Amino acid sequence: MKYICIDDGALTELISGREYQSIDFEEGDRLVKSLFGYVSFVAKMRKITLFQDSEGAFLTTPGPWKRKKYLVIDCEMSALFTQLRSGESLQSFQKLLRFCAKYWSGGVLNNSEKIVSGSSKAIIFPLAYSTRPYRIAIERAPMADRLKRRDMDGHFLLVYKTGWEGANSSTETPDEANFRRVFDRLQEIYSVTSKAHAQVDKVSGHEQIAVTNLDQDIKPVHSLHNPFDDWVPRLTARQKKFVFANANTPHRLLGPAGTGKTLSLLLRTIRVLGQAEHDGDTCKALLVTHSEATRQSIKDALRVIDPSAYQDRDPRIEPVSLSVETLASLCASILKQSISESEFVDRDAQDSKLLQQMYIEQAIERVHTDDFHSFKPHLSPKMKAIWEAKGNSELAVLFQHEISVLIKGRAGDSFDVYKNCPSLKYGLPISGDADKGLSFQVFKRYQEQLEASSQFDTDDVVISAAGQLDTPIWRRRRAREAYDFIAIDETHLFNINELHIFHHFTRHADSLPISFTVDHAQAVGDRGWNDVDSFAELFGDGSQLEEEQTAVSAVFRSSPQIRDFCQSVLASGATLFTNFDDTLAATTSAFTSEEERRAQPVRFIEYADDARLVMGAFQKAEELQSETGSSRSQVLITTLDDDLLKLLQEYSSNHNKPTTFLKRRGDFTTVATAEKSGHIVLGHADFVGGLEFDVVVIVGVDKGRVPQNGETEVSNSRSFASYAAHNRLYVAASRARFALNLLGVQSRGPSDLLGVAIKNKLIEGIT
Numbered sequence: 001m002k003y004i005c006i007d008d009g010a011l012t013e014l015i016s017g018r019e020y021q022s023i024d025f026e027e028g029d030r031l032v033k034s035l036f037g038y039v040s041f042v043a044k045m046r047k048i049t050l051f052q053d054s055e056g057a058f059l060t061t062p063g064p065w066k067r068k069k070y071l072v073i074d075c076e077m078s079a080l081f082t083q084l085r086s087g088e089s090l091q092s093f094q095k096l097l098r099f100c101a102k103y104w105s106g107g108v109l110n111n112s113e114k115i116v117s118g119s120s121k122a123i124i125f126p127l128a129y130s131t132r133p134y135r136i137a138i139e140r141a142p143m144a145d146r147l148k149r150r151d152m153d154g155h156f157l158l159v160y161k162t163g164w165e166g167a168n169s170s171t172e173t174p175d176e177a178n179f180r181r182v183f184d185r186l187q188e189i190y191s192v193t194s195k196a197h198a199q200v201d202k203v204s205g206h207e208q209i210a211v212t213n214l215d216q217d218i219k220p221v222h223s224l225h226n227p228f229d230d231w232v233p234r235l236t237a238r239q240k241k242f243v244f245a246n247a248n249t250p251h252r253l254l255g256p257a258g259t260g261k262t263l264s265l266l267l268r269t270i271r272v273l274g275q276a277e278h279d280g281d282t283c284k285a286l287l288v289t290h291s292e293a294t295r296q297s298i299k300d301a302l303r304v305i306d307p308s309a310y311q312d313r314d315p316r317i318e319p320v321s322l323s324v325e326t327l328a329s330l331c332a333s334i335l336k337q338s339i340s341e342s343e344f345v346d347r348d349a350q351d352s353k354l355l356q357q358m359y360i361e362q363a364i365e366r367v368h369t370d371d372f373h374s375f376k377p378h379l380s381p382k383m384k385a386i387w388e389a390k391g392n393s394e395l396a397v398l399f400q401h402e403i404s405v406l407i408k409g410r411a412g413d414s415f416d417v418y419k420n421c422p423s424l425k426y427g428l429p430i431s432g433d434a435d436k437g438l439s440f441q442v443f444k445r446y447q448e449q450l451e452a453s454s455q456f457d458t459d460d461v462v463i464s465a466a467g468q469l470d471t472p473i474w475r476r477r478r479a480r481e482a483y484d485f486i487a488i489d490e491t492h493l494f495n496i497n498e499l500h501i502f503h504h505f506t507r508h509a510d511s512l513p514i515s516f517t518v519d520h521a522q523a524v525g526d527r528g529w530n531d532v533d534s535f536a537e538l539f540g541d542g543s544q545l546e547e548e549q550t551a552v553s554a555v556f557r558s559s560p561q562i563r564d565f566c567q568s569v570l571a572s573g574a575t576l577f578t579n580f581d582d583t584l585a586a587t588t589s590a591f592t593s594e595e596e597r598r599a600q601p602v603r604f605i606e607y608a609d610d611a612r613l614v615m616g617a618f619q620k621a622e623e624l625q626s627e628t629g630s631s632r633s634q635v636l637i638t639t640l641d642d643d644l645l646k647l648l649q650e651y652s653s654n655h656n657k658p659t660t661f662l663k664r665r666g667d668f669t670t671v672a673t674a675e676k677s678g679h680i681v682l683g684h685a686d687f688v689g690g691l692e693f694d695v696v697v698i699v700g701v702d703k704g705r706v707p708q709n710g711e712t713e714v715s716n717s718r719s720f721a722s723y724a725a726h727n728r729l730y731v732a733a734s735r736a737r738f739a740l741n742l743l744g745v746q747s748r749g750p751s752d753l754l755g756v757a758i759k760n761k762l763i764e765g766i767t
């Protein structure tokens with residue numbers, strides 16, 4: 001194909017239809033393929049008629065051709081559709097279209113769009129970042145003299161070059177042979193396509209011409225609250241594949257934040273139940289969430305998604321039913337006992353997190369005075385150095401991670417199993433039995449504290465339940481009480497021990513109908529998952545089973561600017577840590593031009609000191625609220641730092657700022673309360689996962705706080721802190737739809753985690 005010509009009506013259609021924003025949608029995929037030149041046809045896509053032959057393609061809309069404006073892409077001189085992967089091609093194409101729309105309407109250009117002064121050229125940089133920027137060069141006045149004579153100057157933009165090489169754009173002159181050909185054909189093309197516009201149906205019988213009518217009314221929606229039947233036509237092809245795939249095959253849905261993983265999992269569950277009911281089969285389904293707060297939010301969403309109300313049916317009587325549980329509630333029901341709130345240390349709650357840290361600090365203190373001297377001669381030099389150099393509170397964070405991921409999470413409290421577990425790459429620098437002995441001693445002291453105050457944490461419940469599940473009694477109860485379909489949301493938040501429980505809950509031991517969603521980068525710190533990636537290893541069973549995987553890549557939640565920033569955080573993590581995935585790399589934002597109008601650039605703002613920083617956070621929150629036209633409860637102020645969180649809380653109560661405080665992870669009920677009372681939401685970054693907001697302000701994204709650095713610097717602990725900071729910053733930033741501000745203190749300087757974003761000019765306010 002030599003050229004592509006798009007008129008202004010078609011251009012508007014292409015930037016406002018969500019289905020053209022990502023190749024995950026069939027329409028987007030088909031569009032890219034046709035632009036690649038793989039197919040030859042006239043297609044009707046809503047208002048657009050696409051005319052294509054061996055020479056080129058014309059995307060036209062009804063109306064007199066002389067009054068229209070045109071974007072012409074010279075495919076021989078530029079290689080927009082052959083140089084890049086198809087996802088990037090579509091993204092670049094969409095950015096190009098947005099530039100044209102803005103240029104014609106006199107809109108304000110952004111950082112990646114430049115008019116070359118003293119010339120008739122423009123350059124755009126459509127891809128967020130790469131080592132060498134990819135550029136598209138545009139001639140704004142092609143064939144100037146001839147078009148002036150015909151009174152059509154200013155009607156055309158010509159893409160004449162693309163690639164990674166820079167050049168002197170003010171002096172180069174594009175070859176206009178293809179452009180001339182386009183111009184000469186316009187009259188004829190419009191007379192053909194105007195007939196096609198008028199007689200869509202008749203054209204379908206024509207040789208070489210196929211008509212695809214994609215006329216679907218797809219409205220932009222946010223939130224999961226729509227009935228099943230309304231969702232289905234809006235899903236991308238990959239989401240649909242997951243929702244409608246065979247229920248009995250284990251199926252993993254991979255995707256970064258905001259790609260609709262939770263939504264797809266809910267729809268899949270409802271689809272499986274609906275199918276069973278339709279076929280007259282029995283189906284008892286289980287949906288497992290990581291915490292009580294997310295369980296509530298999912299139950300609430302299901303009330304709208306699922307008109308058959310499967311979750312309200314009694315599983316003991318009804319043939320088709322759904323139970324929504326947390327792992328703790330599920331295990332407690334197996335153990336036939338419930339654990340009261342006061343006994344339960346819920347690791348997703350702010351109070352529990354602090355309590356656990358306090359217990360571990362006390363345990364470290366005990367080990368210091370009573371046990372350390374006997375371990376000391378045998379410890380590895382690194383472990384000794386870290387133990388001696390760091391304060392108890394800094395050590396507590398490292399031991400907390402080791403205990404939850406390895407000692408409890410993997411070894412199930414057994415020292416012998418723990419001894420054989422591979423150490424975490426980025427955590428405590430453990431390299432021998434003596435090092436493991438010391439950390440197990442801290443764990444034992446911690447356990448004593450829990451027992452003394454008669455409390456259990458989630459792992460205790462899971463470990464006790466695991467013991468009871470592998471017995472003849474459960475094997476007999478299983479046929480009656482277990483499930484035909486299991487869905488697990490946010491699998492990355494469970495530890496290996498917990499994941500190994502699930503296979504006991506399927507009705508038949510030989511089939512594992514488990515569907516689950518994963519985004520590794522959202523779990524805090526190295527979880528030691530890198531060496532357990534197959535389904536069988538992850539779930540502790542099913543080595544003979546084939547697993548299906550679907551990866552989703554259209555980001556619905558966040559604007560392109562916010563998606564790009566989030567990716568820069570993941571890219572930074574991926575360069576530092578070998579087992580850190582940049583899951584956003586191959587994704588695109590599915591924002592339409594309409595939604596983009598509300599989007600604001602990502603900004604970094606510096607303040608003189610902490611007091612002004614805290615005050616600034618509330619100011620920015622209010623400004624962004626009005627700039628994006630959002631309600632107060634759609635604004636989140638968050639931080640990765642416990643001390644700053646306290647200051648923010650104090651400020652809000654001392655200055656009567658109407659604020660609601662998040663007490664646990666994914667606390668949807670609290671957000672709903674904030675909505676009723678018109679409050680801004682405030683909470684630690686560990687508790688914002690699973691939620692979404694129009695505006696997010698992250699406070700204290702500066703050196704020394706992201707990551708947290710103590711006075712001493714021992715490399716391994718810095719690695720852990722940096723690893724966890726990458727996860728937390730990514731989760732916090734990816735909650736935002738339209739606006740994201742990062743705030744810091746001037747004397748500290750911006751956090752190192754912003755390095756990639758700064759280098760690639762993704763943040764305004766720092767150079």
Ligand SMILES: Nc1ncnc2c1ncn2[C@@H]1O[C@H](COP(=O)(O)OP(=O)(O)OP(=O)(O)O)[C@@H](O)[C@H]1O
Nearest residue numbers: 222223224234235257258259260261262263556690
């Ligand atoms: N096909 C779609 N069309 C329009 N909106 C969608 C589509 N799929 C998902 N969304 C929207 O995207 C947002 C994010 O969805 P969801 O919470 O399921 O994502 P997620 O991948 O689970 O995110 P996270 O990992 O951050 O929890 C929701 O507001 C949802 O309504």
